Each structure stands twice: as C-alpha cells, then as structure tokens.
Amino acid sequence: MKKNYLAFFTLLAFLLLAGCKQQQLVKQIHRTVTDSEKELQYLAGLAVYDPAKGEMIYDYHADRYFTPASNTKIYTFYTSLRILGDSIKGLEYTVRNDSLFFWGTADPSLLNPNMEQEQDRVLEFLKNRTETLVFLDKPYYEGAFGPGWAWDDYNDYYSAERSAFPIYGNVITVSKQPEEELFNLSPMAFVDSLLVIPDSSYTSVRRDLKSNIFTLRYGQNADMNEQIPFIHSSELNIQLLEDTLNREIPIQPYDPVFVNEQERYFVNSVSTDSLLKVMMQTSDNFMAEQLLLMCHNELTDEFSSRKMIRHALDSLLPELPDTPRWVDGSGLSRYNLFTPRNTVHVFNRLYHSIPQDRLFNMLAASGESGTLSRFYKAESPYIYGKTGTLSNNHSLSGYLITKSGKILIFSYMHNHYMSSSSRIKEKMEAVLKELRDLY
Structure with missing residues (x-):
C-alpha cells in the first residue's frame, strides 16, 4: 500500500x-x-x-x-495530395483513324526549366507516335493572372501566366557565364524577339508589357540566369512544341461530345511528389x-x-x-x-x-x-x-x-x-x- x-x-x-x-x-x-x-x-x-x-x-x-x-x-x-494520384497526367488523348487528338491537363512540367528532366515522358510519347498529331484547344476561362496579383510583376519569373497547356514553364530563360561570348536562350523560337543592347551599365532582361518583345542589356563580363514570363496563347505554345518535335500540329477546338464518344487515354509525366517538392521547397508559384x-x-x-x-x-x-x-x-x-x-x-x-x-x-x-x-x-x-x-x-x-x-x-x-x-x-x-x- x-x-x-x-x-x-x-x-x-x-x-x-x-x-x-x-x-x-x-x-x-x-x-x-x-x-x-x-x-x-x-x-x-x-x-x-x-x-x-x-x-x-x-x-x-x-x-x-x-x-x-x-x-x-x-x-x-x-x-x-487529396485529389491527385501518385503520378501527374501530362496530357490526355484519343485516337481516331490515323490521327491522335491530345489536349492539356494544366501539367506544368513539360520542358519546365525548373525541373529535372523527368518530364520527357510526354515529349517522348508525342515524338514516337506515327499518327498525325492534332491539338484540341480545351477551354480555359480564367485569366493569365490570379485575383489581386500586382500588374507590375509581369516581368518577374514568379508571375508566369497560368494556362491549360503550358510549356517551358511559360517562361524564356536567358543565361550566360562571364567566360562565354554569347548568351544562351531557351526556347530558341524567341531569338527574333530578343533585342540585345551590349555595353550597358547594368544587366537585365525586360519584356514589353503587351507583347513578346524582350530587351536584353548586359555589361562587360556579365553573367546571368534570368527567367522572364512570355504572353502565352494556345497557338504560341503549340508552335513551341512543333519546333521541339520538328513536326506540324494543327489545332482544333475541343469538342466534349467528340472526346467523350471516343476511348480516352492519358500519359503520366512526373510523380506527384516531385512536383509538390518543387513547389514547397523552392516556393514555385x-x-x-x-x-x-x-x-x-x-x-x-x-x-x-x-x-x-x-x-x-x-x-x-x-x-x-x-x-x-x-x-x-x-x-x-x-x-x-x-x-x-x-x-x-x-x-x-x-x-x-x-x-x-x-x-x-x-x-x-x-x-x-x-x-x-x-x-x-x-x-x-x-x-x-x-x-x-x-x-x-x-x-x-x-x-x-x-x-x-x-x-x-x-x-x-x-x-x-x-x-x-x-x-x-x-x-x-x-x-x-x-x-x-x-x-
């Protein structure tokens, strides 16, 4: 006791x-x-x-x-984590006769410069298909920017535009090391839209507010690695994909009746965790x-x-x-x-x-x-x-x-x-x- x-x-x-x-x-x-x-x-x-x-x-x-x-x-x-599965749907598609019709899922990983090259699955899938590729332009009614975003952030990497079928993270990347003579540009399709001003007192890349015209200023022995959002459109993003695949891709309106009459398939791009890790660790907007x-x-x-x-x-x-x-x-x-x-x-x-x-x-x-x-x-x-x-x-x-x-x-x-x-x-x-x- x-x-x-x-x-x-x-x-x-x-x-x-x-x-x-x-x-x-x-x-x-x-x-x-x-x-x-x-x-x-x-x-x-x-x-x-x-x-x-x-x-x-x-x-x-x-x-x-x-x-x-x-x-x-x-x-x-x-x-x-509650909605998406283990893997991200990179795109959806259906096949009819000799054509493969595909459309976007909003997956941001395709050729995204801020991700490891795990996302090549979608690119390899499209590259290896023998059918005629046709892009179905699925409606996207929300704006490129979110509610209350600061308009003058349009030139900053963290304000890339939202879209249903993004590519390259909806940004261009301009990079250069001090020992290099030339700048590297990705995607190269924007090379004719880049105005270069050498021997500047500072180094910067700036896009025109309402067009995809970019001005690059750089000083002597400058190094840089800048990402600048471009103004996206379905036509532009598919053009960038055409340049990458080196094949033509006609665009047609997305018809839910047509799509739902066919068998629908999807291609996984990256693991969901890898996408979430980029978002949470680097705070990728x-x-x-x-x-x-x-x-x-x-x-x-x-x-x-x-x-x-x-x-x-x-x-x-x-x-x-x-x-x-x-x-x-x-x-x-x-x-x-x-x-x-x-x-x-x-x-x-x-x-x-x-x-x-x-x-x-x-x-x-x-x-x-x-x-x-x-x-x-x-x-x-x-x-x-x-x-x-x-x-x-x-x-x-x-x-x-x-x-x-x-x-x-x-x-x-x-x-x-x-x-x-x-x-x-x-x-x-x-x-x-x-x-x-x-x-």
Missing part, C-alpha cells in the same frame, strides 16, 4: 514539475514574441501545437487573420497555380482555381477553425487571409495521414534545402516547413523537432513590418530555438 502511495506521489510530483516547466517556457516565449513585436512595430501571430498530446501549447493572435504570402501553398499542397487547375480538371474535366478552392474548403477542409479568404494557389495575391491556427490544423491533418519521411522530404529543411537552406542552421535540420514572403510580410509554418525528440506543429506569421526581413527572421529564430531546446 505504501509503495502504491509512493508511486502515486512520485508521478504527481513529476507531472507538476513538467507542468511548471511548460508554464515557464510559455511565459518565456510570450515575452520574446511580444517584445519583438513591440520593438519592430509589426503584428505577430503564433500557434504551437503538440500533436502527441492533441493540444495547443502556445497561442498568440492565433485567431487573427494575416496575409500568408506563400504559406497559401500549404493549402494547395494539402488539396493536391507557377507550380502552385497549375496544381489547383489540375485538381479541378481531375474532378470536373474543367479548369477553375476559384471552383477548386471552394470545393477544397467545403469538402476537404470543412473543419477549419476560422473561415479563410483563399483566392489563388500560390499566395501572390494580397487578398488571401489565413489564421495561424488554420495552418496548424492543416499541418496536423497532414502529419496524421502522410508518412513522416515522405512528408518531410517534400518540405524545405532548415539549413539544408529550399527556402530554408540559409536559415535556422544546426547540426541537423530541426524545422521542416514552408516560408511565405511578400514585401512587409513574412511567415513560417511547419514542424519543429525538439532536442527531447518531440515534434511540434507551428505557424508563425508577421505582417506590416518596416524593417528588413532578416531582422524578423532573427527574432523568429530566438523563439523557435527556445521551443527546440526547452520543450
């Missing part, structure tokens, strides 16, 4: 001590968070969740809405936008980010703590609004449904890969997650591995700061290290 009492009081003392330590940690974190917020004059929100206990261990402004920037991709990531279009096409045979988002919120994420404003796949739009506890909710769902090795492999790792490769360095990565940055806004959400071996889920969001983002990251690192070392 005495032994039972002793064991009981020992356990009680241990629990009380653990509770006191956690309370002390919470106070310490709260002081660091609020002092940083006051010093740098921004709005901060932080939610920290212990999935093993099933409880929120720290909550500061976790129910407030923030501009998430690329943390929006976390929701696109979750949606894609184009991948994110196309993924939402692919998801909607998979469900309805149509392309609509707006309808896909509505379906995701109604059917895939009906239990979010707070109703978000979600308008695009990438987070380029400042219309997006999410709360930290929403993002923790999504990461908790992922944690309990995807094997940890697979999940962490697709995320940026602190000090090692993606947008976290230069930050939060340690002997081994202790953060796996997703950053999000727009001017005056920065967020980081994901998983944190403590020194005691526990895994925490967190979302740390910052809006409306006037300092440099590096100072924000310094303040964030102090908080995250406290969690890592003391929990």
